[in-house]
Amino acid sequence: MKILTAAQTREADAYTIKAEGISSADLMERAAKAFTTWFENKFQPTKEVLVFCGPGNNGGDGLVVARLLHQRNYPVRVFTVGASEKASSDFKTNLKLLPDELKHFHIEEANQVPDLNEDLNVIDALFGTGLNRPVTGIFADVIEKLNSSAACITSIDIPSGLFSDSQTPYEGAIIKADYTISFELPKLAFLLPQHEEYIGEWHVIPIGLSEQFISETETNLYYTTYRDIHYKLKPRKKFSHKGTFGHTLLLCGGFGKMGAAVLAARACLRSGVGLLTLQVPSAGYTVLQTAVPEAMTLADKSRKHLSELPQDINKYNAIGVGPGLGTERITKTAIGQLLATSSHPLIIDADAINLIGSSDKLKAQLPKNRVIFTPHPKEFERLVGKSNNDYDRLRDMLEFCAEYGCYVVLKGSNTAIGTPEGKLYFNSTGNAGMATGGTGDVLTGIITALVAQHYTLEDACLLGVYVHGLAGDLASSKVGDIAMTASDVIDHLPQAFLHLQQSS
Numbered sequence: 462m463k464i465l466t467a468a469q470t471r472e473a474d475a476y477t478i479k480a481e482g483i484s485s486a487d488l489m490e491r492a493a494k495a496f497t498t499w500f501e502n503k504f505q506p507t508k509e510v511l512v513f514c515g516p517g518n519n520g521g522d523g524l525v526v527a528r529l530l531h532q533r534n535y536p537v538r539v540f541t542v543g544a545s546e547k548a549s550s551d552f553k554t555n556l557k558l559l560p561d562e563l564k565h566f567h568i569e570e571a572n573q574v575p576d577l578n579e580d581l582n583v584i585d586a587l588f589g590t591g592l593n594r595p596v597t598g599i600f601a602d603v604i605e606k607l608n609s610s611a612a613c614i615t616s617i618d619i620p621s622g623l624f625s626d627s628q629t630p631y632e633g634a635i636i637k638a639d640y641t642i643s644f645e646l647p648k649l650a651f652l653l654p655q656h657e658e659y660i661g662e663w664h665v666i667p668i669g670l671s672e673q674f675i676s677e678t679e680t681n682l683y684y685t686t687y688r689d690i691h692y693k694l695k696p697r698k699k700f701s702h703k704g705t706f707g708h709t710l711l712l713c714g715g716f717g718k719m720g721a722a723v724l725a726a727r728a729c730l731r732s733g734v735g736l737l738t739l740q741v742p743s744a745g746y747t748v749l750q751t752a753v754p755e756a757m758t759l760a761d762k763s764r765k766h767l768s769e770l771p772q773d774i775n776k777y778n779a780i781g782v783g784p785g786l787g788t789e790r791i792t793k794t795a796i797g798q799l800l801a802t803s804s805h806p807l808i809i810d811a812d813a814i815n816l817i818g819s820s821d822k823l824k825a826q827l828p829k830n831r832v833i834f835t836p837h838p839k840e841f842e843r844l845v846g847k848s849n850n851d852y853d854r855l856r857d858m859l860e861f862c863a864e865y866g867c868y869v870v871l872k873g874s875n876t877a878i879g880t881p882e883g884k885l886y887f888n889s890t891g892n893a894g895m896a897t898g899g900t901g902d903v904l905t906g907i908i909t910a911l912v913a914q915h916y917t918l919e920d921a922c923l924l925g926v927y928v929h930g931l932a933g934d935l936a937s938s939k940v941g942d943i944a945m946t947a948s949d950v951i952d953h954l955p956q957a958f959l960h961l962q963q964s965s
């Protein structure tokens with residue numbers, strides 16, 4: 462699904478209004494109804510609801526929600542903030558439509574905000590996508606009061622004060638919502654780790670914005686959901702044989718870290734690869750032969766480190782390198798040889814990223830359009846550099862992808878995938894239980910297997926990251942996110958692929 466900017470969302474609103482021949486107040490009513498339905502399903506009318514409304518259409522939404530909740534027997538109080546002469550016309554219309562018996566207060570000073578305790582529900586409708594400068598003054602004072610209260614806060618469309626698609630200036634106040642209910646499409650701000658404390662749990666609810674407008678609107682930003690992914694899975698044909706599904710090479714493992722090779726190998730095998738060969742330091746030979754009997758194992762001449770490449774490196778049609786390797790000089794030389802001699806796609810993770818990141822010479826050797834990097838945030842910093850905030854980090858990532866003609870999978874909550882053409886995908890699966898050692902090795906195994914099966918590099922990243930997160934979600938529902946291990950993720954890959962297959 463696409464992610465649109467605030468400006469594009471405004472255009473989508475205007476287009477829909479024109480195309481359907483409705484008024485903007487009608488669209489506001491529709492949005493507020495959708496919000497109210499979500500709210501009713503979430504909260505009983507036992508607690509009083511305090512709705513805080515700013516002067517724009519977000520405030521207008523708040524007024525309609527207050528009216529609808531009042532009709533549905535919720536005890537409601539409305540607080541308007543900001544100069545009324547500046548209010549939007551739909552705000553003014555809906556202010557007049559508030560029933561007389563609904564309590565309405567206008568706030569000019571923060572001390573007019575009532576005491577807020579946990580027995581209250583707050584709806585934040587101060588600002589939405591029309592925010593065009595940091596929030597200060599009376600609005601900031603109100604936000605401060607709401608944030609320091611124990612009341613549960615639900616934001617309409619976006620937490621007030623937060624810019625939806627660019628860095629919020631540091632001096633601006635921002636609501637810390639427990640829930641954010643947004644309209645039609647997710648906003649870029651929801652997907653960035655730096656905004657976790659503001660967004661809370663977020664949901665997107667449809668309000669019938671023009672599908673035609675959305676499909677014709679250009680963007681480089683996407684949020685990948687089940688609908689975007691399941692049809693990409695290729696069916697296995699009746700007359701296929703193991704050669705059809707590729708021969709993968711994994712260069713993983715080091716002394717004390719053979720487990721990384723085992724995890725990557727097991728995940729690779731559970732992701733449909735035809736044949737798998739591993740090369741591991743000789744101390745790991747027996748470990749791999751025992752733990753992963755389906756894989757062929759080559760022993761490096763070094764006991765503890767990767768020091769050489771297998772012969773016939775180009776007979777493997779995807780090579781995964783990095784998990785557990787260590788950063789010995791001899792390993793760095795072997796990776797240089799790999800970059801110089803292999804003619805097939807490379808999936809580069811962990812210590813292989815650290816080695817390449819610290820060497821301009823190796824970076825200059827990267828083959829174009831054949832490399833996927835899968836860094837976690839620290840490895841990303843070593844590869845691409847430090848950034849001031851999450852927006853800069855995404856910009857730096859896309860610049861790196863363009864410069865080196867590579868794909869970068871930045872692992873984390875809502876893993877971000879950058880492509881050489883400048884597209885940016887955010888993943889929708891996965892959970893905090895996956896923040897445990899070895900899950901990255903699992904992802905390397907999955908993506909390498911998919912590349913070997915002739916998925917495009919872009920699809921291998923999208924599908925691999927999605928199915929990895931889905932397996933994590935299935936594992937979490939079984940073992941919980943505290944006890945979950947990387948092996949649990951592998952054990953749930955079959956169910957995750959089946960889930961995608963059944964409805965593809």
Ligand SMILES: NC(=O)C1=CN([C@@H]2O[C@H](COP(=O)(O)OP(=O)(O)OC[C@H]3O[C@@H](n4cnc5c(N)ncnc54)[C@H](O)[C@@H]3O)[C@@H](O)[C@H]2O)[C@@H](O)CC1
Pocket residue numbers: 471474475485488489490492493515516517518519520522547549587588589590591592593594595596597600617618619644
């Ligand atoms: N346009 C439409 O038809 C629809 C809009 N909807 C709602 O409308 C919202 C957008 O409405 P608006 O574009 O009116 O914008 P907002 O309601 O976000 O606020 C804009 C108003 O606030 C002022 N303002 C901006 N930043 C400020 C600051 N830092 N301090 C003080 N004042 C500030 C602006 O000058 C303007 O008067 C969406 O987020 C959504 O909630 C929904 O009702 C769906 C339909």
Ligand SMILES: [K+]
Pocket residue numbers: 519585586587588589616617618619620621
């Ligand atoms: K809001």
